[in-house]
Amino acid sequence: MANGFEPKIVGFLCNWCSYTGADLAGTSRIKYATNLRVIRTMCSARIDPTFILKALLEGADGVLICGCHPGDCHYVEGNYKAMRRFPLLKRLLDAYGIENERVQLEWVSASEGRRFAEVVDRMTEQIKALGPCKVRTALDFDMAER
Amino acid sequence: MAVQADPRLVAELETYGAQDVLKCYHCGNCTAVCPFSKEPFIFPRKSMRYLQMGLREKLKANLEPWLCYYCGECSEQCPREAEPGETMMSMRRWLTAQYDFTGISNLLYRSWWAELAGILLIALATGFGFWKFGTSVGDIHVYDGPNAFLPSSAIHAFDWTMATILGTFLLVNCVRMWWMTMGKDPRTRATPGMYVHRLGQLLLHFFTQKRYSECDKKAPWRLHIVLMLSYVTMLVLIMFFLPVVQAGPAINWWAHALGYAASAGLIVTVAMALVGRIRKSQTHYKHSHETDWIFLAMLLYVAVTGVLQHALHRLGHPYAANITYLAHLMGVVPMLVLEVPFSKWAHMCYRPLAMYFAALQIDVMEAREAGAVPETRTA
Amino acid sequence: MDNQKIGVYVCNCGTNIKKVVDCDEVAAKALEQDGVVCAKSYKYMCSNPGQEMIIKDIKEQGLDRVVVSACSPRMHEATFRGALAKAGLNPYFLEMANIREQCSWVHVDPRAATDKASDLTRGAVRRVVHHEALEKRFVDMCPATLVIGGGITGLTAALELAESGNQVYLVEQSDRLGGNLANVDLTAPYLDSARDLIRERILRATRNPNITVFMNAKVESLDGYVGNFRARIAADGETVPVEIGSVVVATGYKPFDASRVKAFGHGTNPNVITSFEFEAMLRKGRIVTGQGRPPRYVTVIHCVGSRSEEFHPYCSRVCCMTALKYGQEIKAALPDAFVYDLYIDMHAFGKGCEDFYKQASEIRTIFMMFQKNTAPQIVAAGPKDDCEMFLRVDDKLSGEEVDIPTDLIVLMVGMEAREDSGEVARLVNISRDKDGWFIESHPKLDPVATTTDGVYIAGCCQSPKDINESVAQARAATARIMAKIAKGRIEVDAVFAEVNQDDCSGCRVCNDLCPYGAIDFDPEAKRSNVISAMCKACGACVTACPSAAIKGRHFTDEQIFAQIEGVL
């Protein structure tokens, strides 16, 4: 670790593929970074952009969204909906000046425990490199200006 | 380069007494349980494998059957009742036939009636010969001394001629064995120095069967060594001291003591072996090839008639003694003629030789690893 | 909301959690949260005493919310909801924090792991505050069943249900029943007649008034939900709608295409055939080489397409025994022929199979063991050789590379998922694994159920299987169905979406969004509303609703916002 900075990452996982995949990582005892805090939703389609903003405002340094691979969605095509929302969200984040890497969308299936661990590790490293998320402070500053 | 498989080889070996060879599924239990199985000589499983696949040449060059004494451990523990011990036994028979250039051995092993016929033929020939020969010079009522029916000097001469002939056969076969196992493959060619250096091995194993004694089971070795020593003693007595043994009326006790001991040894051990085979009391007695029976039967016959002939002579029945003597010879000659170069008896040479060669092959290997002998691959 | 009384229970799971996470600290931290009146750490929360502890506290301390920090909710949520219910508390006042699968089992640093566990627990505490009492509901169970696939598995499933007095619709894609088994002559290891076996099933099925068989048919669509499915079956030109309560998927497998293994040249070399082609020869009694002569040497090669990096990693489970069976049959038909059997590992695991393996060697099958991920090479035979070709095998049991004489090569082709398995999976809304086999809801304790209630998988479409295993699975599936039929009604989960009629603007965005068509639009009122029994609670509509009029029960915005605050 370059600096002692331990980012906090909020993860939104769909119940059927990604959350199960995360469980599989557990049952297979695959080790990964401790920085992720998982919140379970039934489907990636349920993940509302406001959740992500909320998380960042609450001081998360990154947000990970995981769903079934395209075509494997338990709800037929929920993950496509999530996929379509994502670019819009990205634009919004750009407007806020939030680095792209802070919010990531990944497909993790129920049989991909190892992949899940890799995703978490990789993202943790990226966020560490970026350092803490400034949106909170920026926002407070805004408030002060008014 | 790949070797060609011959699916018919198993059937061929079965005529030599192999059984259930194909049942082996290669768990490796037999090899692991055998006290003699040490690299580079890993057996019996691997020999079984060569046989299953029908790698004829591999088997011909294989010394391993001779390194096995058939204690039976492997067969007892075999999870598939594939009888590895018996397979090794049958391979020894097969190899004996391979070494023998005359093809007689092959014939004897593959058809018991041929063997019986052979025995009968030679026996009659012997009987006839001696009868004519005996009556022509001596009197059937005279056993020893002047005008003896079968004068020991004559027998002595006969023995030596026969010994030379059979010896030559055996020697040739031994040479063939050497060629198949040592000479043919350049990778196993040893230097003369090595041959000289390991010569001790040959004699040691010949006389003591040291290796046999290393089996976990000791009883078979004891029986075998007694049998073998008795036999050799008898052989020496006959070849060198026949006149002494037969001369009378004064008795040369040291020769006789030896003689009696040897005969006793022979009869007892052979009887034990026979009973064992009949009762199938031990694993290595479970399966008996025809040649096993014939061999034991003849040995017993020869021993008994020998003793009888001697007793009759000493008890002063020269006529009866001469008849039994004739009967004795009619057993001895075929036995030696067929067994020594072509069958069971040959192993007395092959075994020690095999151990000698095995030691040499290890030397060669070590030498090669040391880089002394250049690596040469064979096609 | 301050008046709430929350109980927090931290499970040690023996040492599974405790060895990394300081459970006592997690409990202590939890106790500092608003509304938390008791927090305990215990060896096995799932054990009876553990549950008793919760029940006792609920009753004595009047808890109205419970948080259990333990294993994955997928494991024990039902257990603890049960405990709440027993204590007279609505089961949905429970929230679990997954501190085992997603914490203690994946982390090594106790400090970090403990902090994470505390965060997750805090998240759960914050969330549970917003939980609402939800009631389970019941829907009717239609006793009819749709069975897809007319192989041994499908036939068996259909017969079980029909013979217990229930209607079955059996849909077969081809023009005959019996599936792959119908092409087989004898079965291993007892060499019973597959023909008689399948014939008996078919006769029963066709004679049973409760079974409607659709030949050359295809299920076009399936909608509805457990107990109340509607399927449209396309058969000879017309489409038949049927009402069913359950679906059994028994679409089976397809034999591996041997020509994909270049080394053997199947398709180009007339003396290289697949096990199925050989099976046909056996039935015709004409075992011949490409040259039309009876072979002197037959070589059977195992694991063609199976247990290989290049093709399928898995074992196809039945080929070994079938190969041994061929040994028997060849020797019977051609007593003088030699049979070589090239295997990697001999999978003779079933009842009577090891003995069958021994018999194979007793009739002089010659076994050769080759290395996984290698293929024996075909070598041309010389003019004086008495065989069509040689097969060069690197025999592992002797370390020798040997050429075995061969006239005919039989390739034991493995099983693979059918091309249309993806289509079927989408049709009945179940998922497939990396090899295309359908995924069961639990690999050990629930091998025939799927993630979609009322849809069951049986036989080789789930993974390669022998006849008796397929039959067992077929029956297992029917057991679940019969249980539901016997009860006559089904519990429906209380979690679904609902539209707040006052907020709904009638924009109809949600209507097409719902993959289950669970939202319909009331033209008069100009409002959308959710048919709760069909709703699978994915929440897509909730997120999409521009006027936030749709509430995803048990996954409300408040609940998730609170959880976000909690974990951070």
Place this chain on the structure above:
Amino acid sequence: MSQLRIGVYFCSRRNGASASAPDTRALATYAATLPQVAEVKILAAGASLDPAALAKELASRKLTTVVIGAQSPGYFKTAFTRAMALAGLDPEAIRLASFREHGAGYGDPTERAKAVVACAVLDVPFALAAVPDRTPMHPDTLVIGGGIAGIQTALEIADAGKKVYLVERSPTIGGHMAMFDKTFPTLDCAACILTPKMVAVDQHENIQLMTWSEVESVAGKPGDYQVKIRKKARYVDLDACVACNDCSAICPVTVTSEFDSGIATRKAIYIPFPQAIPNGFVLDAENCTWIQSEGTKCGACVKKCSKEAIHFDDKDEVVEVTVGNIVVATGFETFDARRMDRYGYGTFPNVLTALEFERLTNASGPTGGNIVMKTKKLNKRTKQEEWVFDPDGPRPKSVAIIHCVGSRDRNYNPYCSRVCCMYSLKFAHLVKEKLHDAKCYEFYIDMRAFGKGYEEFFERIKEEGIHVVRGRSAKVKEVGGQLLLRGEDIVDDKVLEMPVDMVLLAVGLEPDAGSGDLARKLGLSRDEGGWYTESDYNIDPTGTHRGGIFVAGTCQGPKDIPDTVAQASSVAAAVLKTILREQGTGSQGDVTLASIENLARQLAEI
């Protein structure tokens, strides 16, 4: 249909009639009376058929169709098929009359065989003609055995709202699976997936759980069995007991724990394991001082128990229940490794059996899941040195796992035990996981990784650096306290003399000791291995020839968990079927020749 000329040929593979072998002469005479039979012949036993000769014969007799009658006619079919082809006849026109398949094993074999031949001649599938009478069906079910098979069956039936009696011999349900640490190939912990089901059984309103009980006798007929069940005296009132452990804590008697397969101890009053169901204690009368001394000594626990749950006057009680169906799920026990003395089990402390290792590596086991070697410890009470597992004892640096111990071996059990390969791989994984730098060896004959995800698991194990050696090793010696393992490495062509710290024996499976006795009570037949015989290997793997009696799980033959569960559920289906249509079927064995022949003739008409 056109007039056929059927030839009936009776074949047998071995000469010498076995008990279940029918009288061939009688069969031949009978066959001759059947319609369209033009030729009946008994072929020499054990003779291998020559298709060419057969072809001539078939042609000369102008036969159109052949029926082969034998215990397993399939062995002769191909020869006949070829003969038919050679004779220019229809090779498909061969029908098999399999006595073995259709139950010559029970009832009068000859009568049965006649029926089988009749069906073959009339070309009617036997199962369609041999239909047992329908019987009224009592809705309740008895499940014998509380392992995963029994639990699954009981739950499936009970979930349908039907009453189930679950009888378990030991004090808790859960069976062997409860003892396991992880389950292959997914490695999820056995307890995690089993305990919810155990709890469900305990809480289910339709299941009456009878642990510490055994089936005494069975009377009645299919659909209506009267079963006497002996509830052994538990001496602890389950309703009162709260599993507080006070009694156990004070109990002075220490004995080896069955649940920990002997590697740990328990008290004379004990609970098998924390999650035991029912979650109450039990008193082991054989070892209890108070019971043995007829109330003159000890009695500490009864004084200690605040809930007054312990009653020494508790007596065995025999209850009778009436059920329609009986499900046998008595499971297995492991092969006794002492029988193979060459591995030195019982002599060398660190030669362990599979179950011992399961407990050793189990987080809830005596060492908390630490894999350690046995060490000598002084037992304070007996004043004797004994070998025990000390949680912080020395870790083995090398572990060897020997496959097929007692399995695939004519000297012991000829059959494959089906699960050992996979659990051995699992062990190897656990060793690597817990002792990173320990060496681990697998000595195997064939690696039987046949299930879903099994082969992949095998590959993974190899990647983890476990040495897999093809060749079941033969001997374990001890030289100066060091275990020495001798074996052949077949693939690498070596003879290994390998020093290892710990040897694990992958012991095979054997039928439960009580299964023979139970078979007698229920009138079931068992195969030479002692496993219950199913009514049809292929299409009825869970039925028996006795109506309303089914077998599930490993008592029918070795099986892994998924296969066991599938079977258990399939039995539930068979049971529910009878309950739903409110009638069961009588015993296959009781169907008479006359009824089979009549029905067959009727069906043949259609």
